[in-house]
Amino acid sequence: MSKHGSLRLVAGMVGGGQGADIGKTHRYAMRLDDRYALEAGVFGRDGASSARIAESLGVPADRTYRDYREMAERESAREDGVDVVAVATPNDSHFDIARAFLEAGISVVCEKPLTTDSASAAELVAIAEASGAILAVPHCYSAYAMVRHAARMVRDGDLGRIRFVAVEHSSGWAATPLEIGEHRQARWRTDPDVAGFPSVVGDLGTHAFHLLRYVTGLEATRMSAELDTLVPGRRVFDNATVRLTLSNGAPATLWASMAATGNEHGLRIRVFGDTASVEWRHEDPHHLTVRDLDGGTTILTQGMRTLSEDATRLTRPGLGHPEGFLEAFANFYRDLADELRARRDGEPTTIRDLSFPAGRDGLIGVQFVEATAASHAADSAWVVPAFAHEKVGI
Amino acid sequence: MSKHGSLRLVAGMVGGGQGADIGKTHRYAMRLDDRYALEAGVFGRDGASSARIAESLGVPADRTYRDYREMAERESAREDGVDVVAVATPNDSHFDIARAFLEAGISVVCEKPLTTDSASAAELVAIAEASGAILAVPHCYSAYAMVRHAARMVRDGDLGRIRFVAVEHSSGWAATPLEIGEHRQARWRTDPDVAGFPSVVGDLGTHAFHLLRYVTGLEATRMSAELDTLVPGRRVFDNATVRLTLSNGAPATLWASMAATGNEHGLRIRVFGDTASVEWRHEDPHHLTVRDLDGGTTILTQGMRTLSEDATRLTRPGLGHPEGFLEAFANFYRDLADELRARRDGEPTTIRDLSFPAGRDGLIGVQFVEATAASHAADSAWVVPAFAHEKVGI
């Protein structure tokens, strides 16, 4: 059966089984706009539990696979094979799985950190480029309508020249030594063998850094980092303060923490330009605060008809009807769907100025983690991150 | 094919085609938790456009019907026929459509106002009861996790005896005479023949009144209303102030407006008890503010592990990940799915203390509208609403 022309895409998933919240989130996000049908997958390490999950998800038994290699091979052989696979497995398996699908010409959505080191991340990016498949990284916060509007305001010069940025992802989720108990996520996220020593940077810092890049359109040319372990006995760093110089010369700060006692989520960005500043907080994602030189504060709300098309096209019920995290994640998948479909059907690219994060963004994230570790090891001296040496883009 | 045991329910829809935002909302809500498959429907008045919409929604051509009568007849004859139908048509057609399905033993989700007068609304409720089918009314705001938590706090006595309630649904959406232009929704909502003279009461006031009843568990025993037309030239009332006496003797106020210039959505409830008060606002739906006798304010957030099970079971990604309007609507559909499935499979009812609004809630809403009109006609004198004469419940 030819898929040409169909509005819906055929999706698969690797991982995301029992207890994997992130797998559920991907499925919510795929479903919301009805642009994907989940038709294939590997949902667990043993076949029985994988089959049980597949059934509950309505995935046909004959497209539930034992492992990703089999899946890549057989799906790429089907005419109605999957257009895209979401990889929601532990970090250290990302590389092998993503490579298998990309090499088979199947697009991949891969959770960050893309891989455990920048060399392998760069390899994935190269494979994707060679194959024509898409490698997408769900930095979903950049898909909030009001984040898009902020990015548009910066692009349109509404803030003047950017002169300072302060971004934070300071959560309180691991403010206690959760990993001592049965908290599964806490255990692997504080295991240096799985999460790496700069765990909090890979986990939360990369979201903050991507948000900074996405909203400002600027890159970092040098940075200095201090990594801390705030919770006694913890085996990884759970707090990071980073100082950056941006590509236009402006200074910036980034704070990532998983031990900020009492904080809900803690993702927040403030961008100061010559003529205005904007602030966005994840705790109140459908609003954007704009401040002007006179001290006046304007609060823009998702759904206002005066917003940019970048925000409007990602707004569902409209003014007064808050949208949240799942909708933002769904926005990521919606933009991706447009491009997947365009490639499938041989139509012009739909990638626009403000689109979804791709492999290079994931690579930059890994390089960012490595640069924080390098600076920390050098007593917080300035370092030049790898991505500053080359021109990067989507 | 027997549906017994299947997790998913088969859903149909009448209305909700081109330009009908509410139809889209129902579909988002059905999809999010993957508990419904939309398999049948009538999506418009002419067959061609209905077929086009059906196709875009993945509804099979042979289950796309010309009209609701045909649909009720043929779906009730199928073994795999629809379990439930969402009625998203103009108000004046609710009665006939809902009756057709209920009489065929098919459950119905009917938008409020249930019907245009309380006699017909009562008839629908009676038909549903006789048929064993469910008649549900999507007062979706009662399905927000934090509204449920507020209702639980009241039930558990955390506020002491309720002594005063102030509820508002004061929106600014029609603060200008939109109906003069091409705004379709504004035209029918300000047409007394379609929306009735107390338009704003049926439209927004019933949501506010249901929220009051849901959170407090109290009914109104008498009420006094003033209806106003704030926008010059408008043919219906667009503002209403209602004074109520609740079933425990406490006074309350309700304000409904569609002309509250500058307001986003404006749904807000404040409940004052002897020992504490709570406040919930739709502009920030994932928080609940609690105030105590000492003047201390506590803000509870969706996802906190200390919340009631009523809130927790309706929380998806968890603390720090805001959920919004579509998730609340999906919560309504999720609770409904549990009960539809239980009835389908002959299992015990899942209706709980804090569950979804049903036909009687819709009937009470219609009686509420009629009572405001009666009081207004009597120079805002106290009137006893019809529902105060009888014992009502789900």
Place this chain on the structure above:
Amino acid sequence: MSKHGSLRLVAGMVGGGQGADIGKTHRYAMRLDDRYALEAGVFGRDGASSARIAESLGVPADRTYRDYREMAERESAREDGVDVVAVATPNDSHFDIARAFLEAGISVVCEKPLTTDSASAAELVAIAEASGAILAVPHCYSAYAMVRHAARMVRDGDLGRIRFVAVEHSSGWAATPLEIGEHRQARWRTDPDVAGFPSVVGDLGTHAFHLLRYVTGLEATRMSAELDTLVPGRRVFDNATVRLTLSNGAPATLWASMAATGNEHGLRIRVFGDTASVEWRHEDPHHLTVRDLDGGTTILTQGMRTLSEDATRLTRPGLGHPEGFLEAFANFYRDLADELRARRDGEPTTIRDLSFPAGRDGLIGVQFVEATAASHAADSAWVVPAFAHEKVGI
């Protein structure tokens, strides 16, 4: 010694001794701008304690009097006698004291309620007019810079025609039966013989009603009220909901409570016009929220250079330096000082469009209390308040 030309005014006080918070507040307010020297007074019922307080306040012993009659007589005979006297005694003594000074040609600041009935209040107003002395009533909330700015915006047409107003003064200060214990203020404020049955209306409702009149520039032409006793066993009404029709035909609501559990102060006004709305809350008095037809929200802050002169002239340290209740009270005294000085020195009046509340405002307050009682007694029927029968102004 002639006072002509001196910047400072000579002030006296009756009441405001031991435990009288309001006396302290008046003294803070007089001192802040250094426009008054407190030089005479009666600070208590017995001479010894009055003398002790006078000494601590730096009031000379020879100008500390046994009673207000002596004070009025002797001060009016001095060339350097008091220009103004603040009356901070229990409500039932206001009339006699204020009359004594006014008849002696001495201006009076009298706490509200001006008197215990409108006939005597009207008499005071008449005496003041005849004598050339000023009778001022400290509805101090109207002296906040941002309230003045709101009033200016309305006067300048920035909101268009006013179409609805919601004002509240719903405090939680007496949410428990404090009066059973030793709480002195609670005892007299819940004693019907001292505070009157509609205690909460006189106490808080009059502030709310004055704020409504001050900000909108509108009067009420009819009103309907329900009075409640929310705290069991309380001897006065502690909650009032009032529905009003304003002089331009717009509806309005007013809610006054001293039993709104958990509320701090609860004074808040929302004014909706055809083109914009404003909201001001006493919990955050240095900001004013403006909302427009597009759903945009602008927050204005005291000290912004773009504000009206009405706000700017009452701003002390400037942007970013919050001012509070005492500063507002001092603003009342500052405006009064300008006018007292002008009259003393025979210069043109300084009374402006937005100035301090005077005797007529106090009279209207008393009439407002009487009208709520009358409506309540008539089962909340509409009544026409006395002030609607005559033209009123400052």
Place this chain on the structure above:
Amino acid sequence: MSKHGSLRLVAGMVGGGQGADIGKTHRYAMRLDDRYALEAGVFGRDGASSARIAESLGVPADRTYRDYREMAERESAREDGVDVVAVATPNDSHFDIARAFLEAGISVVCEKPLTTDSASAAELVAIAEASGAILAVPHCYSAYAMVRHAARMVRDGDLGRIRFVAVEHSSGWAATPLEIGEHRQARWRTDPDVAGFPSVVGDLGTHAFHLLRYVTGLEATRMSAELDTLVPGRRVFDNATVRLTLSNGAPATLWASMAATGNEHGLRIRVFGDTASVEWRHEDPHHLTVRDLDGGTTILTQGMRTLSEDATRLTRPGLGHPEGFLEAFANFYRDLADELRARRDGEPTTIRDLSFPAGRDGLIGVQFVEATAASHAADSAWVVPAFAHEKVGI
């Protein structure tokens, strides 16, 4: 005339004449609680304008001096001479003036920065200690009731061990090159000869740093700073980001800016402990936000009876009556008055755990500025500030 026993203190002022806002602020603060009588001063460089200001302030002509030397000499010779002198002159004159009074045994309130270098600041501190006079520095933000409460919570262990602190004083007041125009304050604050190159650090950073020290009770043991000039053409640094290690090993960040476009005042502190965190913002100074490990947020309000005595004793009208900047400044003067009086009358010291900032705090501020400059010069390397080498306290 002996002053012994008198409640009021005799105050003098040097500077604070025409256009000097800070002089006005000191006078508001002295007046509010009626603990000071301003009886002597030098209010300007030329005698005529000084005399004019003195008269308007009610300062006797015979105690209006040509210069501070004459004032120190003659006032110290009077039995009723000034108890304390407020120095509100440009920074570079602080040292000479303060020394003259301290050497004459007269206490001094000196604006920060205390002097232009730490050697002279240390000399002033030593002179004060030798003379028995008080040298006080008005870091007035530490005198807000809710800041005191935060400091008390930390002292009482309510937050557990402090693990991270983020403090900011990021204002937008000089977000444009105001100094090019006639803005007097902007001109001297951006003149490196008057304000020093790290202007923003001395001006705002020292307030932020003092607040951090005051609330946490911790000192800094090392720090790293980056200084920026955000406004093109500006001759001083107008933005500083500082990374600190506190005396208990916890990391901290400090951001000071006078070019944070759109910010009102921007003073904010967040203190994270093992078991809870607190946040205080100058834009809303009568509230304190406390967050716990469960994600719950509690907002404490000035005037609540459950607050610490440290907050309660500095609260004037009480719950629901916001106090602001001038009240905080007056709190500083009130605490100082208690101690001045105790010393004057030979009574035990009133200095308590949480009291007013003194000379050593001013010295530490100057050392802080010097350390930021040193680190910046060393490419933001870690430096050990001078105050970390010695034990410091009040």
